[in-house]
Amino acid sequence: SIEKGLSREYIRTLIFSNNEMKQKFEDIVTKSVIKTINRILKGYELSGKSAVFVAAPLLFEYDMQDDFDAVWLVVADETKRIARVAERDGLDAEMITKIIDSQLSDEEKSLLASDIIENNSTVDHLKDAVNVLLDKYKLGT
Template sequence: MKHNNCKIIGITGGIATGKSTVTSMLIEKGYKVIDADKIAKQVVSKDSSVYREIVTYFGEDILKNDGTIDRKKLGNLVFRDEYSRKKLNDIVHPHVLLTIKETIKRNMEKEKILFIDVPLLIEEIDNFKKYGIVFDEIWLVYTDEKTQLNRLIRRNDISEEEAIYRIKSQMPIDMKKRYVTRIIDNRGDKKRLEEQVDEVLKEII
């Protein structure tokens, strides 16, 4: 897929490294961000074909009283079992990738830069290529594993054991550094994070 004059920039990180904070900053600055997680929530909405496939495979125990998918219950299942996680990804990801591709097509004439926020971008990079989605740059929102662990426990109100399971289910954050164009270091405060975002934006514009 040719981008014309529009730059496609992927934003990734590890769980609880501060990726959403960076994308919020970009949105506030007027940039368009395509959020893979939001798209994933839309494609599994109640009574969609994806929803039915997930319920058929994982059973009705993963549903809330209103019939919608309980993401916490489903998360607890898949973070502990690699096969289940792969199965869920196989069901959901093709629909997410197709929606991302269509959203890029709709927006690339009017935007100079399109940001795509994808938690598992490096792990999924080959699938993006299959759908013709090519990134001009990939930014990694980085923090060390100890900070990541503490933030995840606080943010999700989960045990240390549960947080470790979730972090271990992803590629180690230090390994991700090898695959990216730029690293945004989020070990400091929010002010320092925003300064880095501004610096990087100046460089690419």
């Protein structure tokens, strides 16, 4: 699919077939994303928000986990992850596996996370797991 003049499929193929290109791309994008996140978080802090959630796929790969009060890691069996990404993004299993293999394993991430949410079941089960953590951190409504 083409978004704003870029072919996501072409870029994905290029990046995941060349480690040097992948690293350059991630460095550029990650630096930009970090700047944006920091700016947004500062705005929330100044407005008095008590909690802000940030979805950060490469948080551990860029050693940013200590920048947050808590890190909730969502994990799922690899077969479920592949099926979900294939359905969501229309990618084939080979490309999805390349992407997964380029990241730290769930086991490595689990050692760095403060909390782990297993997402192998239903959306309701996922909501229940999140609610447990919201209560743990006294963030419930």
